Amino acid sequence: MKCDDIYKTIILILKNRFHFQDELFEGDVLNLPLCGIHFQMNTTEMVYLFFEVERTFQIHITDRILQEYGFHSIREIGDCVLCASKALV
Numbered sequence: 821m822k823c824d825d826i827y828k829t830i831i832l833i834l835k836n837r838f839h840f841q842d843e844l845f846e847g848d849v850l851n852l853p854l855c856g857i858h859f860q861m862n863t864t865e866m867v868y869l870f871f872e873v874e875r876t877f878q879i880h881i882t883d884r885i886l887q888e889y890g891f892h893s894i895r896e897i898g899d900c901v902l903c904a905s906k907a908l909v
Contacts, residue, residue: 821905826877826898833872834894838865850895866891873897879904 827850834840834854844859854861854869861869870891874881881891881904889903890896 821902823898823902826901827894829876830873830894830897830901833869833876834859837868837872850898851893853892854894855892869897873901877901877905879908882907 831845835842835845838861840859849858852858854866855863870881873879879901881900885900885903889899891900
């Protein structure tokens with residue numbers, strides 16, 4: 821799976837599960853922290869997002885992957901997905 825496809829899927833999760841409006845994703849938002857002022861997600865929502873990402877992509881994100889890539893932005897989550905997907909192959 822290509823990075824752009826992963827990012828698009830993560831954005832769909834955010835829109836569908838957390839009811840974010842399309843306007844939030846205009847411009848370069850891939851590096852913005854999801855818990856920051858732009859998205860304002862709380863820690864509980866981040867946990868739900870973590871499990872939703874694992875379920876959607878059918879992957880397991882290990883502690884090592886989280887430590888290496890982080891889980892704060894769409895880009896970091898995409899990197900986690902890519903790494904975890906490679907581990908399945």
